[in-house]
Amino acid sequence: MISGKRHGQLVSLLALGLVTGFASTAAMAEDSITVTSYGGTYQEAESKAMFQPAAKELGITIKEDNLADGLPDVRLQVQGHAVKWDVVELSAEECVRGTQEGLFEKLDYSVIDPSGIDKKLVADNWIGVTFYAVVLAYNKSGKLGENGPKTWADFWDVTKFPGARTLGNYATESLTLAAMADGTPPDKVYPIDLDKAFKKLEEIKPHVTSWWSSGGQVMNLLKDDEVDMGSIWNGRANTLVKSGAPISYTVSGGVLNADCLVIPKGAKNVTLAQKAIAKFISPELQANLPKYSANGPANLKAFDTGKLTAEEAADVISSPQNIKKQVILDFNWWAPLLPDVQKRWQAFLQE
C-alpha cells in the first residue's frame, strides 16, 4: 500500500512537472517576439529608442534579427512556410510590393493608433515607422565654393552650376525630385506628371556621371570629389559633414521617404506583434529616435511630447518646420504604377 501511494505521488508529481513545464514553454513563446530591421548602427538606435523600451512596457522579450537583403528575405520565409520573424522593417517601396504579393498580415487598427502618421504612410498591411530624406548636397572644395546649388532648379541649371552630378538609381525618389526641377514647390509635386519628370531627367542625364545604388557609394562619390553635386540620403550626408568632409547639404526640397513595419504572413505571434507595432509607433517612443539616429519619427505627434526641445527638433528631418520644406513620397500613389515605372526607368538608364 505504502509503495502504491508513493508511486501515485510520484506520478502526480511528474504530471505536475510536465504540466507546469508545458505551461511555461507556452508562456515563453507568447511573451517573446522577433523584430527584424536593417542592423548596424541604425538598428542599434531603433533598439534603444523603441524596441527595448516597448518590450519593457509590454513585459515581453523582444529578440532582434537583421535583414540580409530586405523583401526577398521575407518572401523566402513566407513562401517557405518558415516564418521566423514577427515584425519586420522594410522600405516603403518594399512594403508596397510585398503587399501586392500578399506577403503580409493585415494590421489591426483597433490596436494600432495611426493618428499622427501621415496618411501616405498608413496602409492596410503596413505603417510608416521612420522618415529619411533624399536631399541635395554639393562639394564645397570645387569651383563653386560655398555657392553650390540650393534647389533642384539650381541642380538642373548646368550653366550657372557646372559640374558632374550623381542621382540615385531609385526611380521613385529620383522622379519625385525631378518633378521639382522647374521650380514646382514641394506641396504641388503630387500627382507627378511622369512624362515631364522623365523628360527633365533626360535633360540632365548627360551631366549625371553615375547613378548610385547604395548609401556608401554616394558618400564616396561626394567625398572623393568624383562628382560636384548630387542627391544623397540625409543620414549619409550628415555623417559626411560630421566627419569633416567639405560637403554642404540642404533639407529644403528634400524627398521624404519612409521605412515601414509589417507582420509577415504566418508569423507565430501576430497578436503580440500588433501590440508591439502600436508601441513602436507611439509618440512617446518615437520621440526617443532623434537622440540616436538621423532618421526622424514617422509619428509627428512625437514633437508634441515635450521630449524634444525646439532646437533639437530643428535638426530632425521630419520636424514640423522641416517637413514643410519637403515632399513626402506618396507610395499609395505609386503602388499601381510601380511595375511600368520600373520598366521605363531601366530603359531610360540604358538609352
Add this chain to the structure above:
Amino acid sequence: MIFSGDINAASLARDGRREFYGMAALCLPSFILVFILLILPIGWLFWMSLFNADGAFSAENYVRLFDSTYTSTLVTTFQVGFLVTVISVVLGYPLAYMLSQLPPRLAGLCTIFVVLPFWTSTLVRTYAWMLLLQRKGIINSALISLGLIADPIRMVNNMTGTVIGMVHIMLPFLVLPLYGVMKSISPDYVRAAANLGAGPTRAFWTIFLPQSLPGLTAGMLLVFVLCLGFYVTPALLGGGRVIMWSMMIDSSIRLYANWGAASALGVALLVMTFCVLWLVNRLFGLKRLYGESR
C-alpha cells in the same frame, strides 16, 4: 586446345566486365553529384521559365526577351565580353610568351604575380580600381600634375572603367591555359625554322603561333564565357550605366520576385553560351583544345 582458348577468352571478357563495373562504380558518385547539382537545377530552371507570373503555362517570359530593354542589355553584355576578350589577348599573349621563354625558376616567380590577383577578393580589387581611376584619383592627378592633360579623363562609372576592371580579373584565365600550351611547344621547332633560314618574326608567325592557338582559343573562350555572366565589377565600376544581362536576372528576382522571367534570362544566357561553344567548335575544333591535337 580449342577449349582452353575459349576459357581464356571467357575469363578475359569476365575481367573486362569486372573492370568496367568497377570503374562505373567509382564514377557513380561524381555522376550523381553532377546530376543533382547541375542537370536537375538546369532542368528546373527551364521548367520555371515556362510559367508566367500568374503561374500559367506560357511563352511570355521568352517573348519579353525581344523587348528593347532586354535586347539592349544583351548588346551591352556581348560588347563588354568582346572588348574584355580582345584586350586580354593583346595584353595576355605577350605575357604568356615571355613566361614560356623565361628560365623555369623566374617563370615560376612571375606566374605567382599573374595568379596573385586570384587571391584578392573581386570586390576589393574593384574598389581599388575605383580609387585609381576616379576624377581625382591617382592616375588623373598624376597626368594633370605632369601637364599631359588639363581636365581629368573619365575612366570610371562607365564602359571604360568596367572593361579595365574586368580585364584585370580575367587576365589569369587567359594567360594560364596559354602558358601551359606554350610551355609544351618544343623550342626545337623554332630552332629548325631558324636553321632553315626563317628570321625570328617569320619563325614566330609560321611555327610558334599556330601551335599556341589551342591554348589561345581555350583562354579566349574561358574569358568570353565568364564575361557573359559577370555581375559585381560592372555593377560597381559601371556607375549604373553599364547594365549587363546578369543584372536583369538580379532585378527580376529582387524587385519583381518573377522567377519565371529570371529563369528565362538564365536559360537564354545558357543557350547563348552553348552557341558560342558550338561556333568555336566549328571554327577551331574543341577537341584540339583539350589536348588531342598535333
